[in-house]
Amino acid sequence: MQTNGVIKSGIEALLEFVYPSNCLNCNEYIEQPGELICPKCWDKIYYTDDIYCVGCKSAIPANLICSKCKIENSLPLITLGHFASPLGEIIKQFKYRGFIKMSPILVNRILDIHAIIIKKIKADLIVPIPLHSYRLKSRGFNQAEILADNISMKTGIEVNKNSLRKIRNTRDQKLLDHNERIKNVKDAYKVFDEDLRDKKIILVDDVITTGATLNEARKEIIKAEGKVVLAIVIATAGSIY
Ligand SMILES: [Zn+2]
Numbered sequence: 518m519q520t521n522g523v524i525k526s527g528i529e530a531l532l533e534f535v536y537p538s539n540c541l542n543c544n545e546y547i548e549q550p551g552e553l554i555c556p557k558c559w560d561k562i563y564y565t566d567d568i569y570c571v572g573c574k575s576a577i578p579a580n581l582i583c584s585k586c587k588i589e590n591s592l593p594l595i596t597l598g599h600f601a602s603p604l605g606e607i608i609k610q611f612k613y614r615g616f617i618k619m620s621p622i623l624v625n626r627i628l629d630i631h632a633i634i635i636k637k638i639k640a641d642l643i644v645p646i647p648l649h650s651y652r653l654k655s656r657g658f659n660q661a662e663i664l665a666d667n668i669s670m671k672t673g674i675e676v677n678k679n680s681l682r683k684i685r686n687t688r689d690q691k692l693l694d695h696n697e698r699i700k701n702v703k704d705a706y707k708v709f710d711e712d713l714r715d716k717k718i719i720l721v722d723d724v725i726t727t728g729a730t731l732n733e734a735r736k737e738i739i740k741a742e743g744k745v746v747l748a749i750v751i752a753t754a755g756s757i758y
């Protein structure tokens with residue numbers, strides 16, 4: 518009897534861990550099984566259907582060409598919203614506790630908001646921002662890869678996880694200011710094969726702050742004769758976007 522109780526509570530604890538019944542953000546009980554965020558918290562997110570320019574951070578028009586950066590430097594960016602509560606909290610859970618279940622929910626929301634641009638750009642490949650192998654080992658997964666897989670499932674666009682690699686382990690960008698961030702990721706990425714050549718590419722990351730990482734990855738893809746047509750992130754951080 519006691520053994521059964523122990524086993525049962527063990528299974529319950531595991532189920533609680535996999536499918537917690539309380540909202541990850543406000544801790545309110547959620548009636549619908551399998552949901553991680555309560556409907557109230559979802560409603561609190563300020564969703565944006567604006568398209569931003571990674572280069573200069575301004576909102577850009579529907580033709581996707583930034584008037585400041587012109588065609589050669591324009592990289593349109595779509596996102597769910599700003600990294601403020603509750604979206605910031607949701608992403609933190611996603612990143613540090615490994616709630617892989619969160620990714621398709623966030624991705625579906627972004628792709629629903631931005632369905633028109635996804636159709637319009639006709640991308641060939643999705644490339645997630647890679648982690649250095651050392652960081653990947655300690656974290657156990659790359660959140661950008663998980664997002665990329667979910668974007669691929671919904672759009673049918675293929676993912677390439679091998680061509681772009683991080684060749685240098687960098688300091689945590691969170692601890693650095695704008696100029697330090699640019700220096701920190703300089704030449705940290707490299708394309709290792711020909712698979713990106715002449716391809717229209719969507720770059721994927723979880724959060725953008727200064728754009729240093731996306732710009733650096735894009736620079737390497739251009740060197741490999743690929744074309745980055747869009748960046749997708751879950752949230753924008755800082756006061757710039
Ligand atoms: Zn909630």
Ligand SMILES: [Zn+2]
Nearest residue numbers: 570573583586
């Ligand atoms: Zn611009």
